Amino acid sequence: MIYQKYIKKMIDFILSLLGLILLSPFIIILIVCIKIDSRGPVFFKQRRIGINKSEFYILKFRTMKIDTPKDTPTHLLENPESYITRVGKFLRKTSLDELPQIINILKGEMSIIGPRPALWNQYDLMKERDKYNANDISPGLTGWAQINGRDELPIEVKSRLDGEYVEKMSFPFDVKVFIKTVFSVLRSDGVKEGNSQSKIQ
Known part of the structure; x- marks a missing residue:
């Protein structure tokens, strides 16, 4: 598919590079806030599943x-709110914690639009996505499932929506997903810390 192999990758690279340049002053401010708020590194790295089930660090x-158990979904933690920093609550609510993934996109590990990358140990999600060939494309910063329920969706529904994206993938559809994502983030749709399908760091 010409769009997926060439045009989409070119758009991803150009937009992520521009985004990194334009947002650099804002990113620096966030870095300073994180360092002031709590001890530990600014960035969080985690093993995720990329295209064709290859692994990369998101x-x-x-x-x-920093004492939070690793590779554990937030909803499986006991009293998850106690692990989240003050600045972290703001970053999660606004989805600004995802900004560093611009680097993943620049490196070709991710796309702007696509299924959200599964954790390396989310075997049930990967198995379900196999039914829809959703593991065969690059994971995204945002996707069709994210604007149709986000963290509230059960795995079966999320995987089916990822499959719908695979079928409908095109430039107009990606633009539609991107625009809807902006409105979804502004409304903080579907983010429920500590709930049954809570956000995974």
Whole structure:
């Protein structure tokens, strides 16, 4: 598919490079706030599943304390709110913790639009996505499932929506997902810390 192999990758690179340049002053401010708020590194790295089930390390701004158990979904933690930093609560609510993934996109590990990358140990999600060939494309910063329920969706529904994206993937559809994502983030749709399908750091 010409769009997926060439045009989409070119758009991802150009937009992520521009985004990194234009947002650099804002990113620096966030870095300073994170360092002032709590001890530990600014960035959080975690093993995720990329295209064709290859592994890579996703980058996020650290939103949790350094003694938080690793590779554990927030909803499986006992009293998850106690692990999230003050700045982290703001970053998660606004999804600004995802900004460093611009670097993942520049490196070609991710796309702007696509299924959200699964954790390396989310075997049930990967198995379900196999039914829809959703593991065969680059994961995204945002996706069709994210604007149709985000963290509230059960794995079966999320995987089916990821499959719908695979079928409908095109420039107009990506633009539609991007625009809807902006409005979804502004409304903080579907983010429920500590709930049954809570956000994974």
